[in-house]
Amino acid sequence: MKTVIVIPTYNERGNISTLLDRIDSLGLESLEVVVVDDNSPDRTWGIVKNRMREDAHLHLLRRMEARGRGLAGVAGFKYALDIGGSIIIEMDGDLSHDPSYIPDFLKAIERFDVILGSRFIKGGGAQRRSFLREVISRMAGLYICIMLDFRVKDPTSGFRCFRGEVLEEINLSTLTARGPFIVTEVLFRCYREGFRIGEIPIVFRERFRGRSKLGFGVLLRNFLAVLRLRFKPGT
Numbered sequence: 393m394k395t396v397i398v399i400p401t402y403n404e405r406g407n408i409s410t411l412l413d414r415i416d417s418l419g420l421e422s423l424e425v426v427v428v429d430d431n432s433p434d435r436t437w438g439i440v441k442n443r444m445r446e447d448a449h450l451h452l453l454r455r456m457e458a459r460g461r462g463l464a465g466v467a468g469f470k471y472a473l474d475i476g477g478s479i480i481i482e483m484d485g486d487l488s489h490d491p492s493y494i495p496d497f498l499k500a501i502e503r504f505d506v507i508l509g510s511r512f513i514k515g516g517g518a519q520r521r522s523f524l525r526e527v528i529s530r531m532a533g534l535y536i537c538i539m540l541d542f543r544v545k546d547p548t549s550g551f552r553c554f555r556g557e558v559l560e561e562i563n564l565s566t567l568t569a570r571g572p573f574i575v576t577e578v579l580f581r582c583y584r585e586g587f588r589i590g591e592i593p594i595v596f597r598e599r600f601r602g603r604s605k606l607g608f609g610v611l612l613r614n615f616l617a618v619l620r621l622r623f624k625p626g627t
């Protein structure tokens with residue numbers, strides 16, 4: 393059983409080495425790591441390329457075409473399937489997602505098809521998060537669950553684990569989200585296909601290094617995208 397970790401990055405120079413070191417130190421067997429970098433101006437991709445000289449299990453997808461968290465995530469999933477991944481984990485590259493939870497995901501996926509790392513169940517949480525941001529993420533999560541009939545607590549978490557069959561079934565090529573909304577669109581399809589979706593607690597750490605890409609524009613786009621998905625679910 394090959395596990396593939398997919399990490400989309402854009403300008404994560406200050407974080408990527410620490411993250412890759414922490415993943416290495418888990419000492420997991422049959423593990424491949426794919427960094428999907430959209431040609432970051434800070435040359436995050438260069439750091440990965442250097443490390444690849446000494447690490448045959450590290451892969452770089454350096455995307456030169458249109459940039460976006462969603463586009464990068466889908467490219468990473470396709471790559472993970474291509475290299476024979478049977479369990480695929482996605483996580484952020486800004487150290488908000490602690491790799492020490494990876495063994496918990498691998499244990500939980502034995503009984504489910506999809507596992508979400510949840511901030512909003514017992515044992516989960518968010519560190520260094522401002523009150524405003526906490527309220528926004530909870531409200532957004534609630535709105536998404538009501539509109540799309542999801543029965544999870546943290547639908548926007550980007551720390552997730554999938555069985556390979558799930559990503560084969562949900563038709564990656566017809567996903568439409570180019571940005572961060574991809575996490576909601578993917579979960580929507582997982583529900584539609586009837587997969588078993590579970591949650592494990594994670595403590596999320598607010599980004600320490602690098603610039604946040606969240607703004608009012610992102611929130612508004614996501615709000616509208618939920619409506620679109622609700623009334624025009626696509627194929």
Ligand SMILES: Nc1nc2c(ncn2[C@@H]2O[C@H](COP(=O)(O)OP(=O)(O)OP(=O)(O)O)[C@@H](O)[C@H]2O)c(=O)[nH]1
Pocket residue numbers: 399400401402403404428429430459460461464483484485486488550572598599603604605606
């Ligand atoms: N390849 C690629 N990765 C991206 C892009 N935008 C964001 N990412 C990465 O996706 C992950 C999540 O993005 P973040 O910017 O951390 O989003 P967030 O956690 O909602 O917000 P902040 O942490 O406050 O910035 C990080 O690893 C980013 O580097 C992009 O356009 N292309």
Ligand SMILES: [Mg+2]
Pocket residue numbers: 484486488599
């Ligand atoms: Mg982040």
